[in-house]
Amino acid sequence: MNVVELVEVTKVYELPRGSVKALDNVTASIEAGEFISVMGPSGSGKTTFLNIIGCLDTPTGGKVAIGGENINGLDDEALTKIRRDKIGFIFQQFNLIATLTALENIEYPMILKGVNEHEEKSKELVSSVGLEEALGENKPNELSGGEQQRVAIARALANDPDIILADEPTGNLDSKTSKDIMQLLKDTNERGKTIIIVTHDPQVASYTKRTFRLVDGRIDSDGVFL
Amino acid sequence: MIFFEFAKRNLARHKFRSVLAIIGIVIGVLAITALGILGNSVQLAVSEQLCMIGNELVVYPYGEEAISDDNFEKIEKVAEAIPVQSMGDKATLNGESTFVMVYGMRSEDIPKLLEKEAGQFLKHGSLNCMVGSRLADNYELRVGERAALQSQKPRIVGILAERGVGFDINPDNAIIVSDKMFDSMYNTTGYNSVIVKVEKIEDVEGAKEEIEARLNKKEEVVMVMELKMIVEGIKGLFNTISIFLLGIGAISLVVAGVSILNVMMMSTVERTKEIGVMRAIGTSKREILRMFLFESLILGAIGGVIGAILGFGTGFLVDVLILHEASYLFAPSSILYVFVGIAFGVGTSVLSGLYPAWRASNLKPIEALRYE
Numbered sequence: 333m334n335v336v337e338l339v340e341v342t343k344v345y346e347l348p349r350g351s352v353k354a355l356d357n358v359t360a361s362i363e364a365g366e367f368i369s370v371m372g373p374s375g376s377g378k379t380t381f382l383n384i385i386g387c388l389d390t391p392t393g394g395k396v397a398i399g400g401e402n403i404n405g406l407d408d409e410a411l412t413k414i415r416r417d418k419i420g421f422i423f424q425q426f427n428l429i430a431t432l433t434a435l436e437n438i439e440y441p442m443i444l445k446g447v448n449e450h451e452e453k454s455k456e457l458v459s460s461v462g463l464e465e466a467l468g469e470n471k472p473n474e475l476s477g478g479e480q481q482r483v484a485i486a487r488a489l490a491n492d493p494d495i496i497l498a499d500e501p502t503g504n505l506d507s508k509t510s511k512d513i514m515q516l517l518k519d520t521n522e523r524g525k526t527i528i529i530v531t532h533d534p535q536v537a538s539y540t541k542r543t544f545r546l547v548d549g550r551i552d553s554d555g556v557f558l
Numbered sequence: 559m560i561f562f563e564f565a566k567r568n569l570a571r572h573k574f575r576s577v578l579a580i581i582g583i584v585i586g587v588l589a590i591t592a593l594g595i596l597g598n599s600v601q602l603a604v605s606e607q608l609c610m611i612g613n614e615l616v617v618y619p620y621g622e623e624a625i626s627d628d629n630f631e632k633i634e635k636v637a638e639a640i641p642v643q644s645m646g647d648k649a650t651l652n653g654e655s656t657f658v659m660v661y662g663m664r665s666e667d668i669p670k671l672l673e674k675e676a677g678q679f680l681k682h683g684s685l686n687c688m689v690g691s692r693l694a695d696n697y698e699l700r701v702g703e704r705a706a707l708q709s710q711k712p713r714i715v716g717i718l719a720e721r722g723v724g725f726d727i728n729p730d731n732a733i734i735v736s737d738k739m740f741d742s743m744y745n746t747t748g749y750n751s752v753i754v755k756v757e758k759i760e761d762v763e764g765a766k767e768e769i770e771a772r773l774n775k776k777e778e779v780v781m782v783m784e785l786k787m788i789v790e791g792i793k794g795l796f797n798t799i800s801i802f803l804l805g806i807g808a809i810s811l812v813v814a815g816v817s818i819l820n821v822m823m824m825s826t827v828e829r830t831k832e833i834g835v836m837r838a839i840g841t842s843k844r845e846i847l848r849m850f851l852f853e854s855l856i857l858g859a860i861g862g863v864i865g866a867i868l869g870f871g872t873g874f875l876v877d878v879l880i881l882h883e884a885s886y887l888f889a890p891s892s893i894l895y896v897f898v899g900i901a902f903g904v905g906t907s908v909l910s911g912l913y914p915a916w917r918a919s920n921l922k923p924i925e926a927l928r929y930e
Contacts, residue, residue: 416840427835431567
């Protein structure tokens with residue numbers, strides 16, 4: 333089954349200096365369980381591509397289906413629900429909620445969804461991303477970058493989503509920690525999760541099995557990273 | 559309730575700022591509660607003095623001539639009537655000479671209109687007298703002593719309770735004698751005024767019209783003054799004062815509201831990125847709205863309760879110091895201001911939080927995420 337289906341997707345931003353085509357007639361399908369990197373120079377449309385799949389942005393034209401559901405024309409509430417239930421986000425700056433502890437950050441999406449056993453599940457998730465349970469009581473600013481990103485990965489996995497979207501997940505980490513995080517994402521993929529990573533870093537792309545190269549809003553190449 | 563928890567923690571994150579916002583609400587609510595209680599207490603104090611005469615009419619002669627016995631009988635047919643004779647005169651009290659008002663009343667009427675503080679009321683046809691409370695205080699008069707009036711030396715058998723300013727008679731600085739005694743001292747006929755008491759305050763109008771119809775048939779003989787109007791006028795005046803006081807309180811609350819608006823706006827701007835993250839991972843607009851409204855609700859509730867408690871305390875002090883009477887404080891209408899204060903505090907706070915909360919909830923997740 334295709335978890336992501338883009339058909340002739342176009343995104344045009346109207347800016348004061350004129351309109352900018354961030355995506356130009358992009359067609360792509362991603363199957364369940366794929367491990368994908370999206371590369372390309374700055375301004376090539378990588379982030380827009382990710383935002384549209386992540387239901388954070390809506391296309392100007394074309395069709396988008398996530399987990400088999402057509403998202404064209406859905407209202408904010410419905411899109412929010414898709415983000416909550418079907419998509420996990422990982423950010424370059426980790427973006428944990430500062431007032432919540434690590435465990436609470438992981439619990440949060442489950443509480444939003446109304447999952448009852450969120451406490452037990454968050455503890456399982458903490459150890460599954462390789463953190464000691466005791467660290468879970470810490471606030472994000474008491475954790476190292478690598479630890480924060482592990483918590484963020486656990487949070488992204490909380491509602492057992494169809495797709496994990498990661499925007500430069502190692503961009504703020506040193507190379508040793510980057511390798512650990514990529515290994516964790518690879519393990520997560522091997523357990524069956526579809527993962528899409530936007531990156532500049534060939535090192536990161538080398539972990540993935542398929543790479544989209546975007547140039548000027550178009551998919552320039554689609555294949556195994558070389 | 560995760561969003562309530564969020565609100566609590568976010569306020570705790572900026573303790574100083576939150577405390578300042580709360581102080582604003584405390585002051586506003588304190589002002590509303592204390593001024594409300596003060597206004598209400600004054601109103602209660604005034605009404606207490608006025609309500610007993612609200613169902614009275616006072617009939618005065620229109621011209622020079624007093625109200626005749628004939629006319630008095632006509633009045634008596636309408637409702638219970640108390641004839642009063644009065645005369646300003648010089649009296650000697652405890653050796654000091656002073657000018658006093660002397661009222662002549664039928665002895666059976668005196669208890670209907672006045673209360674005594676010490677001694678007895680006058681017996682029928684008595685040649686003794688009663689004195690008003692202020693007179694008794696000023697000249698240190700006691701029951702059993704004598705006053706000197708004209709050529710008479712009536713014995714003081716009773717001292718009246720303080721009555722305050724009246725529209726019918728002012729007994730506090732007066733000497734009350736029986737009608738018989740009055741007649742023997744002053745060679746007058748008729749009455750200077752007739753006080754008419756109706757049972758219900760609603761009957762005042764009807765009684766007034768009837769008395770006028772009966773007595774002023776051919777020419778204007780009497781003037782009928784209804785005290786209801788005056789009482790209501792005065793109550794209205796104090797009501798206005800009360801509202802004015804509340805208005806002052808309300809202004810401080812508006813200022814507090816602006817400060818909450820400011821705090822909440824700052825908070826939404828600072829947390830733009832966090833809101834973006836929350837929205838991205840599946841928090842709905844409504845949930846963001848709720849989180850921010852909880853914050854202003856908490857500020858308002860804490861400030862409101864503290865302000866109301868302090869306001870009640872201030873109301874107590876003011877009542878005791880100015881009115882010398884704490885009982886008005888516990889009247890339901892005073893207690894009401896405690897809740898009015900809290901309600902206004904919470905209301906102002908939530909209202910001020912409404913716009914920032916709405917703004918926060920309507921941030922576009924993608925733009926909020928990009929915010930640094």
